[in-house]
Amino acid sequence: MSGFNERIRAYGAWRTGLAEAIGRYGRWLADAGLADPPLQARLTRAIERLRDDRLSIAFVAEFSRGKSELINALFFADYGQRIVPSAAGRTTMCPTELMWDPAQPPGIRLLPIETRLRDASLAELRAAPSEWHGVTFDPHDVAALKQAFESVRQTKRVRVEEALLMGLYDETDADSPITPDDQDTIEVSCWRHAIVNVPHPLLETGLVVIDTPGLNALGAEPELTLNLIPSAHAVLFVLAADAGVTRTDVQVWRDHVSPSHRAGRFVVLNKIDGLWDELRSAVDVDREIDEQVASVAQVLQLPAQRIFPVSAQKGLVAKVTSDALLLSRSRLPKLERALSRELVPNQQAIVREQVRREFDEAFAVTHAVLSARKRNVVEQVFELDGLRGKNRTAVEQMARRIRVERGEFEQSLRKLQALRSVFGRQQQAIRTTVGTERLKRHVRAARNAMRASRLSVGLAEGMGGLMAAARADFARLESQVHEVQTLMAAMYTSFNREHALTLGSPLPVSLRRSLAELDRIDALHDQHFGTLSLVTTEKWALTRRFFESVAVRIRDVYEQSARELETWMRAVMSPIESQVKEHQAQLRRRFESVQRILEASGQLEARLAELEESRAQVEQQSEALHALGSEIRTLLERRDAPAPEPVEAA
Ligand SMILES: Nc1nc2c(ncn2[C@@H]2O[C@H](COP(=O)(O)OP(=O)(O)OP(=O)(O)O)[C@@H](O)[C@H]2O)c(=O)[nH]1
Numbered sequence: 001m002s003g004f005n006e007r008i009r010a011y012g013a014w015r016t017g018l019a020e021a022i023g024r025y026g027r028w029l030a031d032a033g034l035a036d037p038p039l040q041a042r043l044t045r046a047i048e049r050l051r052d053d054r055l056s057i058a059f060v061a062e063f064s065r066g067k068s069e070l071i072n073a074l075f076f077a078d079y080g081q082r083i084v085p086s087a088a089g090r091t092t093m094c095p096t097e098l099m100w101d102p103a104q105p106p107g108i109r110l111l112p113i114e115t116r117l118r119d120a121s122l123a124e125l126r127a128a129p130s131e132w133h134g135v136t137f138d139p140h141d142v143a144a145l146k147q148a149f150e151s152v153r154q155t156k157r158v159r160v161e162e163a164l165l166m167g168l169y170d171e172t173d174a175d176s177p178i179t180p181d182d183q184d185t186i187e188v189s190c191w192r193h194a195i196v197n198v199p200h201p202l203l204e205t206g207l208v209v210i211d212t213p214g215l216n217a218l219g220a221e222p223e224l225t226l227n228l229i230p231s232a233h234a235v236l237f238v239l240a241a242d243a244g245v246t247r248t249d250v251q252v253w254r255d256h257v258s259p260s261h262r263a264g265r266f267v268v269l270n271k272i273d274g275l276w277d278e279l280r281s282a283v284d285v286d287r288e289i290d291e292q293v294a295s296v297a298q299v300l301q302l303p304a305q306r307i308f309p310v311s312a313q314k315g316l317v318a319k320v321t322s323d324a325l326l327l328s329r330s331r332l333p334k335l336e337r338a339l340s341r342e343l344v345p346n347q348q349a350i351v352r353e354q355v356r357r358e359f360d361e362a363f364a365v366t367h368a369v370l371s372a373r374k375r376n377v378v379e380q381v382f383e384l385d386g387l388r389g390k391n392r393t394a395v396e397q398m399a400r401r402i403r404v405e406r407g408e409f410e411q412s413l414r415k416l417q418a419l420r421s422v423f424g425r426q427q428q429a430i431r432t433t434v435g436t437e438r439l440k441r442h443v444r445a446a447r448n449a450m451r452a453s454r455l456s457v458g459l460a461e462g463m464g465g466l467m468a469a470a471r472a473d474f475a476r477l478e479s480q481v482h483e484v485q486t487l488m489a490a491m492y493t494s495f496n497r498e499h500a501l502t503l504g505s506p507l508p509v510s511l512r513r514s515l516a517e518l519d520r521i522d523a524l525h526d527q528h529f530g531t532l533s534l535v536t537t538e539k540w541a542l543t544r545r546f547f548e549s550v551a552v553r554i555r556d557v558y559e560q561s562a563r564e565l566e567t568w569m570r571a572v573m574s575p576i577e578s579q580v581k582e583h584q585a586q587l588r589r590r591f592e593s594v595q596r597i598l599e600a601s602g603q604l605e606a607r608l609a610e611l612e613e614s615r616a617q618v619e620q621q622s623e624a625l626h627a628l629g630s631e632i633r634t635l636l637e638r639r640d641a642p643a644p645e646p647v648e649a650a
């Protein structure tokens with residue numbers, strides 16, 4: 001097992017352990033009567049974040065560079081054979097995702113290519129199981145698994161007109177490698193997309209591998225360009241040492257890898273075994289590999305350390321036959337070390353940050369409640385202690401004082417009631433701004449603008465209009481969020497001052513990520529369609545499909561923001577609600593104590609004893625809270641594996 005695979009598994013184990021600890025914490029809160037629904041929701045979210053974390057790696061290249069072979073060698077050598085089909089010529093005909101989703105049976109799901117004739121985007125079709133052709137298999141039966149994988153190679157012939165409409169053929173491209181036969185038909189993939197669901201140990205930890213077909217089929221599937229590839233945590237761009245860097249390699253690099261990916265980009269120079277030669281010295285061969293690496297680095301304008309020369313095929317053979325020497329010659333371990341050094345820690349840092357934030361906020365709310373409770377008990381003891389040996393008048397005086405305090409607090413509660421209703425209106429306004437209804441209207445308007453014109457200007461205007469409307473919504477959202485922040489800050493201050501509550505400052509929220517995402521969609525769109533001038537039927541179809549994908553991406557941004565804002569609005573209200581409730585209960589208890597003391601003699605000592613008991617209980621809860629909290633913090637901070645040694649220069 002390579003360091004990379006182990007690291008991914010260790011990362012999976014870290015997430016599971018942490019999720020379990022947070023689960024225990026939540027159950028303890030519930031048992032101690034300290035959990036309210038927003039608090040539980042927050043812990044559940046942290047657990048889901050840990051459970052549903054995905055680490056995706058996309059393989060992008062011209063055909064026959066060895067993407068599928070590299071996938072076999074990197075991840076699936078433990079099957080003892082080649083699982084993902086890899087062969088001369090075009091092999092992988094449709095984008096293929098390898099993952100494990102326990103909610104689905106083990107098997108392969110295939111989306112027919114004809115769905116390209118409709119406007120529906122891949123993202124929408126994903127949610128429609130009836131559109132897919134499914135084959136289940138026994139995941140322990142390796143032959144059946146291999147057999148199922150063969151479907152990604154299936155092709156058929158369709159008429160040229162149909163291929164044009166599906167965006168699978170471009171007449172205007174003089175050096176298109178696919179040409180119609182004498183019946184005027186073209187060979188196309190049977191499937192538009194494949195999802196292979198297998199409970200392989202690596203995939204079980206959340207790894208998603210995306211294999212893509214070569215031959216620029218990428219361009220025709222906007223979902224890949226707009227979503228799957230840019231959102232992958234790493235993109236491996238594969239070149240072959242025997243082919244060098246061809247014009248089409250550069251084109252794939254420029255269109256699909258270079259723009260959307262700054263970090264997590266790896267260039268693999270595959271098939272270095274082609275340079276091995278028994279009649280030359282190892283030093284000679286290494287020098288030639290170095291030269292090729294330098295030339296690739298120059299063409300792609302990357303530092304040479306980003307180019308990883310390997311032999312996927314020899315690496316696979318070496319792993320299957322446990323040949324350590326051959327494995328080292330394949331140089332695959334160096335690529336694996338680089339992947340594990342960058343990929344896992346980066347992702348872990350992001351997840352750690354998100355979970356830490358959720359947990360710290362939840363912890364702070366409970367901590368504040370327990371502290372207030374402790375303080376109140378101490379104050380009450382002090383108050384009642386002062387009554388020892390005093391006459392009835394002193395007790396009556398105290399009862400009056402508490403009654404006044406309660407009266408004042410009732411006033412503040414009316415203020416809180418008013419705050420709730422203003423807040424409710426603001427909440428509604430925010431929901432409307434990021435609501436899907438509003439976005440649907442924008443999309444409809446843009447679609448109509450596009451339909452009205454077959455000219456490129458109309459298409460550009462439609463798309464541009466949609467982006468502008470989305471940006472306007474987010475500008476409005478920013479000011480709405482600011483209003484809520486101002487209101488809450490004023491409310492926190494006033495309760496702190498008037499009733500000695502200990503509300504910090506309201507939780508901040510930022511829309512930066514959503515805005516950055518909109519920018520990214522805009523840039524990708526510009527890059528692919530900015531220069532479109534002449535609109536042929538197939539370009540029109542392609543643009544429309546692209547538009548639908550853009551619309552889905554924007555909807556994701558809206559939905560994501562809506563979810564984040566919903567959480568935030570709950571979180572911002574929750575400390576004030578819980579502290580007010582606590583304070584109110586406290587006032588009632590104080591008042592009741594004094595009443596009891598007035599009604600019967602001997603109650604003072606009994607009440608003081610009770611208070612001593614509550615104090616002990618709160619102390620105990622507070623200790624338990626801190627113990628559980630520090631267990632979770634220790635887990636959070638744990639680095640699962642020592643940093644692997646630095647990769648030597650290629
Ligand atoms: N000599 C040598 N051949 C390799 C190596 N890796 C892959 N190949 C061969 O190259 C051919 C293409 O490999 P694939 O894995 O199918 O390439 P691909 O990039 O997935 O190609 P498409 O699926 O068509 O896009 C196959 O015949 C492989 O056996 C390698 O490291 N060395």
Ligand SMILES: [Mg+2]
Nearest residue numbers: 067068091092
């Ligand atoms: Mg392939």
